[in-house]
Amino acid sequence: MTGQEDEAGCGHRRTASVDRRKVLQWGGAVGLAATGAVPKVSLAQEVTPAVAEKGFPVFEVAPLAKIEVGSEIAFQYPDADSPAVLLRLDRPAEGGIGPGQSIVAYSILCTHKGCPVAFKRSHNMLLCGCHWSSFDPAKAGRMVIGQASEPLPQIALEVSNGVVRAVGVAGLIYGRHTNIR
Ligand code: FES
Incomplete structure (x- = not known):
């Protein structure tokens, strides 16, 4: 085991680079109904034929202009078995894009045992x-x-072109040996 590898709580070996997780793997997604707090943006989506680096698809999540502060957009990435959420926070975020670097997205599968997480706006968590x-x-x-x-x-x-696209994942999605199946 190297210094960048460790054993996840679920028993899966994964690559870890906690400080900004520079080891990025790139991927795409499929649309899903939004969850959590308002306001929400719900858009029909489909995986584009474009393929980014390392075999991951590119997925158009939403037009940047429609992602207001407080938006939550649920989608699936890099495939239909991987629920994710895009958030526009009220503050800058590590790895954030868009106005004030406030737009981020995460797998919603908890890295402990895979339960779905939800954004609690009152706690910003x-x-x-x-x-x-x-x-x-x-x-x-x-x-x-x-x-x-x-x-x-x-x-x-x-x-x-004014559209926020998902193009990769940093860290291993719960329950997987690789992010791309
Ligand atoms: S804390 Fe146990 S599954 Fe999330």
Whole structure:
């Protein structure tokens, strides 16, 4: 085991680079109904045929102009079995894009045992209801308190022609040996 590898709580070996997780793997997504607090943006989406680096698809999440502060957009990335959420925070975020670097996205599968996390706006945290792990979306998904041993996988975003696109994942999605199946 190298210095950048460790054993996730679920027993899966994963690549870890907690400080900004520079080891990015790139991927795409499929649309899903939004969850959590308002306002929300719900858009029909489909995976584009474009393929980014390392075999990951590119997915158009939403037009940048429609993502207001407080928006939550649920989608799936890099495939239909991987629920994720895009958030526009009221503050800058590590890895954020768009106005004030405030737009981020994460897998919502808790890195402890895979329960879905949800954004709790009053706490500015992504919370897991199973064992109450809390992850900070402004700090690359790092856990603040709880049972998990890894940050939430952060979905890399970019803006192209006014559209926010998912293009990768930093960290291993819960339950997987690789992010791309
Ligand atoms: S599954 Fe989330 S804290 Fe246990």
